[in-house]
Amino acid sequence: MRAPLASLGAIVAGVAVTALTATLVDMAMRAAGVFPSPPQAMSGPLFVLAAAYRAVFTVAGGYVTARLAPDRPMRHAWILAGIGLAAGLAGMAAYYAAGGGRLGPAWYALAIPLEALPCVWLGARLAVSRRTPDARLA
Structure with missing residues (x-):
C-alpha cells in the first residue's frame, strides 16, 4: 500500500511545484x-518572462517527481508530463473559447x-542522474 501512495505523492508534489x-x-x-492588473493586457516581453519561469518551474516539477518516486522515476515523470500537457491543452482551449487575442499572444x-x-523530461533526467547507479530505474 505504501508504494502506490508514494507514487501518488511524488506526482502530486510535482504538480504542486509546477x-x-x-x-x-x-x-x-502583480503585487509588485x-x-x-486585469483587465489590462500584458506586453509581449512580460509573456516571455512568464513562459520562462513556467519552464523553470516545470523542470523543477519533473525533478521533484523523479526524486520522490519510489521506483521507475521516468515513468512517474511521464505521468506528470501528461498531466501538464492536458492542463496546458485545456488552457489553450479556454484561450480560444474566450476570444484568443484579447487575452494575449497565441504563441x-x-x-x-x-x-x-x-x-x-529534463527535470526527471537531472534527478535520475543524481541517483546511485543501481537506483537509476529509467
Missing part, C-alpha cells in the same frame, strides 16, 4: 507592479502545453 509556484510568482509579479497559449514534455 502549478503552485507559477501561480504564486504570478501573484507576486511588474505585471498589470504563449501554445507554448505552455508544448513545454510540458521536454521540461518535465
